[in-house]
Amino acid sequence: MITIFENASVLDVEAGTLLPDRHVVVEDGRIREITEAPVAAGDARRIDVAGRTLMPGLVDSHVHVTAYSANFTELQRTPPSYVSAAAGAIMGGMLDRGFTTVRDVGGADFGLARAVREGLIRGPRLIYGGKALSPTGGHGDVRPAGIDAHDDAYNQPGLGRIVDGVPAVRRAAREEIRRGAHHLKIMGNGGISSPTDRISSDQFSEEEIAAVVEEAEMANLYVVVHAYTARAIKRSLKLGVRSIEHGNLADEDAIAMIKERDAFLVPTLATYRALKDEGVEAGLPAELAAKIDDVLDAGINAVEMAHRAGVTMAYGTDLLGAMHRRQLSEFSLRSGVVPAADLVRAATINGAKLMRMEDEFGQVKPGLSADLIVVEGNPLEDISVLTTPDTHLKLVMARGTVTRSAL
Numbered sequence: 334m335i336t337i338f339e340n341a342s343v344l345d346v347e348a349g350t351l352l353p354d355r356h357v358v359v360e361d362g363r364i365r366e367i368t369e370a371p372v373a374a375g376d377a378r379r380i381d382v383a384g385r386t387l388m389p390g391l392v393d394s395h396v397h398v399t400a401y402s403a404n405f406t407e408l409q410r411t412p413p414s415y416v417s418a419a420a421g422a423i424m425g426g427m428l429d430r431g432f433t434t435v436r437d438v439g440g441a442d443f444g445l446a447r448a449v450r451e452g453l454i455r456g457p458r459l460i461y462g463g464k465a466l467s468p469t470g471g472h473g474d475v476r477p478a479g480i481d482a483h484d485d486a487y488n489q490p491g492l493g494r495i496v497d498g499v500p501a502v503r504r505a506a507r508e509e510i511r512r513g514a515h516h517l518k519i520m521g522n523g524g525i526s527s528p529t530d531r532i533s534s535d536q537f538s539e540e541e542i543a544a545v546v547e548e549a550e551m552a553n554l555y556v557v558v559h560a561y562t563a564r565a566i567k568r569s570l571k572l573g574v575r576s577i578e579h580g581n582l583a584d585e586d587a588i589a590m591i592k593e594r595d596a597f598l599v600p601t602l603a604t605y606r607a608l609k610d611e612g613v614e615a616g617l618p619a620e621l622a623a624k625i626d627d628v629l630d631a632g633i634n635a636v637e638m639a640h641r642a643g644v645t646m647a648y649g650t651d652l653l654g655a656m657h658r659r660q661l662s663e664f665s666l667r668s669g670v671v672p673a674a675d676l677v678r679a680a681t682i683n684g685a686k687l688m689r690m691e692d693e694f695g696q697v698k699p700g701l702s703a704d705l706i707v708v709e710g711n712p713l714e715d716i717s718v719l720t721t722p723d724t725h726l727k728l729v730m731a732r733g734t735v736t737r738s739a740l
């Protein structure tokens with residue numbers, strides 16, 4: 334099966350330029366070639382792009398596809414069957430916004446990834462790490478302080494699991510690897526949606542973090558850390574963590590260290606804005622809302638510092654429940670401090686590099702998976718082209734299949 338996109342302006346994300354009048358041939362789910370001359374192929378399906386922009390499908394490197402609610406205590410008590418159905422709806426929405434790959438950093442598993450692969454669920458390619466590892470009382474511990482019991486059945490839905498001590502942490506890491514994890518996620522300090530922790534507290538001992546890093550590296554994987562404070566970021570980097578999530582309270586030192594270690598920063602400004610505006614309505618317990626202010630305004634400063642220091646940033650959103658519709662707002666929120674070409678890179682090639690899958694997706698390039706979108710206008714000149722899919726997103730192709738088209 335051959336599809337030819339004709340008369341396309343191809344966005345070269347590496348160079349940050351548009352290449353006009355190109356013809357892109359897709360065969361068996363992959364990009365076969367990009368030519369300047371029209372391509373003769375008898376029975377190919379032809380799509381006239383009419384000068385619009387053809388670019389790689391978007392990559393969101395920080396999602397939780399099972400988070401149908403912002404109330405994690407509630408999520409944990411919901412039947413897995415319901416959560417899977419809700420995740421299907423959430424992933425379909427992502428695909429319709431132009432995301433063809435997402436990296437789930439807590440909650441998704443091999444079952445959901447398989448359902449997407451087999452076409453049972455409409456959705457982006459799902460890169461997952463299973464459940465995030467958290468110490469007792471950490472960001473993955475959803476028990477209010479008055480509750481001692483917890484159901485640790487693995488199939489109980491939830492973004493995290495509680496593990497304490499080096500042997501338990503190693504075992505949990507090995508279990509996630511056994512279930513096909515693409516990375517391991519740990520909670521490195523407090524978070525907003527967890528009922529009993531403080532943003533300023535570090536989580537896990539150095540020995541525990543080092544053990545997870547060792548297990549990941551033995552399997553040629555990497556570790557992802559939930560971290561806000563400069564202290565937690567530096568501690569994680571020192572112990573070999575490669576992907577820093579959020580990073581709102583980073584200082585210049587922490588940013589320099591991310592750069593020096595060739596690590597990645599995945600800011601998620603979208604979720605703090607969303608939580609502030611409508612978090613409680615979406616299920617966030619009202620008593621946790623005060624924690625949002627600790628990180629909301631600082632987030633943009635961290636992004637600005639990171640951009641200035643040349644840190645590689647990926648696009649992340651971390652949205653929960655009904656707030657998922659704001660998935661494209663991260664572009665707007667960063668646009669005051671990051672140029673459009675870098676925003677596009679964050680949401681394409683940088684995400685692919687972060688996942689070590691740059692030979693699979695993230696560019697319009699021969700040999701790569703045909704994960705492509707067509708947009709009206711030039712996102713390098715006006716990033717709002719990407720944030721307004723109703724009017725500007727004309728086509729989505731995921732792994733060679735057109736999933737949405739207005740052409």
Ligand SMILES: [Zn+2]
Nearest residue numbers: 395397438651
């Ligand atoms: Zn998250």
